[in-house]
Amino acid sequence: xxxxxxxxxxxxxxxxxxxxxxxxxxxxxxxxxxxxxxxxxxxxxxxxxxxxxxxxxxxxxxxxxxxxxxxxxxxxxxxxxxxxxxxxxxxxxxxxxxxxxxxxxxxx
Amino acid sequence: xxxxxxxxxxxxxxxxxxxxxxxxxxxxxxxxxxxxxxxxxxxxxxxxxxxxxxxxxxxxxxxxxxxxxxxxxxxxxxxxxxxxxxxxxxxxxxxxxxxxxxxxxxxxxxxxx
Numbered sequence: 001x002x003x004x005x006x007x008x009x010x011x012x013x014x015x016x017x018x019x020x021x022x023x024x025x026x027x028x029x030x031x032x033x034x035x036x037x038x039x040x041x042x043x044x045x046x047x048x049x050x051x052x053x054x055x056x057x058x059x060x061x062x063x064x065x066x067x068x069x070x071x072x073x074x075x076x077x078x079x080x081x082x083x084x085x086x087x088x089x090x091x092x093x094x095x096x097x098x099x100x101x102x103x104x105x106x107x108x
Numbered sequence: 109x110x111x112x113x114x115x116x117x118x119x120x121x122x123x124x125x126x127x128x129x130x131x132x133x134x135x136x137x138x139x140x141x142x143x144x145x146x147x148x149x150x151x152x153x154x155x156x157x158x159x160x161x162x163x164x165x166x167x168x169x170x171x172x173x174x175x176x177x178x179x180x181x182x183x184x185x186x187x188x189x190x191x192x193x194x195x196x197x198x199x200x201x202x203x204x205x206x207x208x209x210x211x212x213x214x215x216x217x218x219x220x221x
Contacts, residue, residue, distance in 0.1 A: 006150075031207060042198060042212040043151070050207070088150065096210065098143075098151040 002027050004091045006099040014107050019079050021102035023072040023089035031092045032065055032072045037101075038085045079106045111135065112213035114199050119218050121186070121193070129184045129216045131199035137211075138204035140182035144168060145196045145215075154197075157182055158204055186218060194220045 003026045013019050023032065031050045035043040047056055049065035049072060056063045062075045072089055084106050089099040112133045121127045133140065142154040153166030157176040171190025176182055182201075186193045197216045202208035 033209060035210075042215050043210075045209040045211070048207070048209060090210070092207075095153075095156075096208075098153075100150040103148070 002093055002097050004089060004097045004099040006089060006102050008102055009100065010103045012105045012107065013079050015081060016078050019076040019104055021074050021087050023099050025070045025091045027093055029069050029091040029093060033090045034063060034074055035088045035090060036085050037088065043088060081106050081108055112199055112201055112211055114213035114216050117214065117216060119216060121218060121220050123220055124188045126185055126187050127218065129197055131182045131184065131213060132180055133201045134180060135201055135211065137201035139202045141200040142174065142184045143198040143200065145198060151198065154184065193218055
């Protein structure tokens with residue numbers, strides 16, 4: 001079946017360090033979305049990428065969609081404690097499949 | 109305010125009992141979803157509905173049932189057949205096309221005691 005895997009599963013960083021999570025699909029995606037879930041909260045939509053090779057930025061966050069539309073990455077520059085949470089990618093084929101998530105912990 | 113309302117937020121159930129989790133949306137969305145999230149894990153799709161009076165099984169539908177009698181409402185029943193029901197349950201909705209984003213409710217914590 002269709003799978004969307006994310007690595008790493010966990011990441012602990014010192015405040016100010018960079019962070020990257022990678023998302024890989026077993027099938028070609030029509031688009032990919034990213035969500036953030038704060039501890040104890042619910043997932044909140046961050047961004048959607050549609051085009052092959054697309055790159056989008058939101059302040060310190062950079063999102064990239066691979067040329068083959070089977071992988072994506074989220075990079076956070078100079079992490080802050082407010083970045084703590086679990087980041088999910090979600091790939092769209094005939095349905096939306098969520099990745100396994102990367103839990104980010106930021107130490108002050 | 110527009111959004112998705114789940115209730116109850118916390119629920120305790122005795123083994124062998126059915127429980128129903130409520131989900132209501134006033135976003136006029138056609139599609140609604142139920143996901144299960146276990147501690148430290150991702151989201152697994154239980155059921156989804158793209159239109160009133162129609163719904164499909166997701167990846168882990170066994171032991172669950174749903175109904176979609178109204179566009180705004182998509183209740184989930186966790187039956188006694190669900191062997192390990194303790195989890196965080198998330199309801200979500202979207203407009204229903206392929207470029208949709210999904211909006212989540214605040215979730216319901218179910219604990220079997």
